[in-house]
Amino acid sequence: MTDTPDASTSFERGRYLFCAVQTDTEQSLAVDGIEGGSVEVLTRGDLGAVVQPVDSLFDSDDMTTVHRWLLSHQRVVDAASESFGTPVPFRFDTIIKGGDEEVYAWLRSHAAELTEALDSFAGRGEYRIELEWDEAIIREEVIAEDDELVDLTSRINDAGKGTGYLLEKQYKQQLSDRLADRRTALAQTLRERIADQAKAIETLDTTSMLLENTHTDNSSSDESEQTTESVVTLSVLAARRNQDAIGDVLSEFASDPALSVTYTGPWPPYSHAPTIGEGDQ
């Protein structure tokens, strides 16, 4: 058995850590923390930790509550970004045990790692790009361009029932393979086209841990008619000055009637954030 939540998620004193920033000025941030808590910037040298005093983890099985907490977390990190530039954003529910003294000690002991991360993020943001295609249109294109599929279609039409069944299975498998190849090639092309503008690109697994529990109203019956599918979702760490150049490339993709592109950002670099204190254990 693991510890019970009551025993393990509360403690005497803690500091919820939103992000680390570059600043030498201690101050309060004019933004509400989670559940309206106060947000302070504690500094050592030119490093700041954006924290909120807490005495327990934020833990709930109510996804609406969790969603509200996550939005609050994001608002604080956004406010810190506006004031201090791109931060090192920490994952939800990262809490340093103790009070301000422990935060100061942590800043001191991890100054090199934090400074390196902040330097690598300076002037940059995370951009998220989702490329989708209309599978019905792409399927028609693939069929029209592929001689083997055209030949199989002809053989199916001429074949008897048993042979026709086997040929149809072969046709379906071949079409599926061609679509997978097209998807891979398209994703690769997108990566290559934006690579010059990016410091780092990661392909994201977009399986939602939260939205499937909070967005139940999107599964209307109309969706059964849709053939739009995700081709790839990328997280791109790029200089803010390059966001328009990336947008120009994406516009070219979006001009294809079979494709659509969602381009969001700049966000704090959550997907590119490092592990701090890896050598501590």
Next chain:
Amino acid sequence: MKPSRDEHAIVDLVDVLLREGALLQADVVVTVADIPLIGLNLRAALAGMATMTEYGILMLCRIARLGRLNRVIFVESEETEYVGIRIPSPHPRMCCES
């Protein structure tokens, strides 16, 4: 094309906060069963399985597969050892097979 930061985009982003963001590995971090991650209730709810609360492990495996804990080391013993994270595991094999 310009990047957007509208309400819909932010709603999509918050899911990221559960599995992305800098990880802090240090003795100073509050942990649940030595896991410096989200709380037990939340983990269990996300997993959607009541047994998660009892074992508190499988969700971590899922997070590991999805997120930054992809350097998980599975050990068939009384404890399941993660890189930098050690949690008591009554059923380590379950974890490996999940």
